[in-house]
Amino acid sequence: MNTAPLLNTAPAVQPVEEGQPQDDxxxxxxxxxxxxxxxxxxxxxxxxxxxxxxxxxxAAVSLDPALVLWSIRKESSSAAAFLGAQKYAVNILEEEQTEVSRIFGAGRADKFEQVRWASGVHGCPLISPAIGHFECALEHVADGGDHHILIGRVLRFSRFDGRPLLFTQGQYAVAQSHPSLLAPAAEQTPVPKQDSSEMPLLSLLKSTAQKLSGQFEEHREALGMTLATSRMLNALGDGISTLDGLERATYLGQTSTEDALNEMLANGYVTHADASGEYTLTASGRSKVEALRQRAMDFTLQKLKGLTAQEIATAKKVMDSLQAH
Ligand SMILES: Cc1cc2nc3c(=O)[nH]c(=O)nc-3n(C[C@H](O)[C@H](O)[C@H](O)COP(=O)(O)O)c2cc1C
Incomplete structure (x- = not known):
């Protein structure tokens, strides 16, 4: 008998459905x-x-040794290949890749013509973008009923910036921080929404910046850039060239800054001089910065439509003054 205090004292809920697997x-x-x-x-x-x-x-299985598993339907037309190949790679999808999941979830012959991929160090196709790659050696195949369970030893991994595509209750989903993490419990009763005219100026500036950044997201996506890449390109375009400087300017943290730099090195947007430790934009990186800034300029002009030159000048003066003191 459990004597610990119950977290939830509501009456027990009836299941929506229940039974034995073989019945339904x-x-x-x-x-x-x-x-x-x-x-x-x-x-x-x-x-x-x-x-x-x-x-x-x-699923992850073990850290030491590094083991992972997945299972394949014994009747899958790919089963013989995965059992015979002795190696496999795991490409973890990011939230915008529902189409990639659909392509590889159907028995199509042209799957690999629909995505960007290259062979990894161990010879298996690595799809990009992805938020994680694991290159594995097939260690053990276990019988799992109508599935084979393939346990693999991870030989190499790469993590990329981005959020995962999820699958739950039969549909695709995205990850969001749990609301309880955003505000301490005591502050959870909703506070009446503040009229923008009553907001302290600094709060208004912050919420405006957040809203505009959200609205600009679709332009960034149209240029095929992640948030991390666009921040990095902007900072590099401003002449910031050291790892420390980039980390501070982009607020990305060390790991994500390094990941973004590695991705940009691989894409040919930056070069790295070992002697000075500095990162410099290549011609293709510079043209990305220009495209990004042009979009930002068009977006700004569209948002400022309807305001007089004098109103805009006053707003700029206020912001210059806030930054100066
Ligand atoms: C979201 C999602 C998850 C899936 N998970 C699995 C799985 O874990 N194991 C499996 O054998 N098939 C799974 N499938 C189905 C295979 O992707 C699908 O059968 C694919 O066409 C197999 O290729 P095949 O043509 O070689 O059989 C999944 C499909 C989707 C869309």
């Missing part, structure tokens, strides 16, 4: 779907051809 397979699947997962594309190369499929059965 769909209801059983719906109950499994209550557990949220990410989505990965598992890839391999077999007989000279890239092979890949979408899965949500990927």
């Amino acid at each position: 397979a769909r209801a059983f699947r719906r109950c499994l779907g209550q557990f949220a997962t990410g989505i990965a594309i598992i890839t391999t190369e077999f007989e000279g051809q890239p092979v890949g499929m979408a899965v949500n059965s990927f």
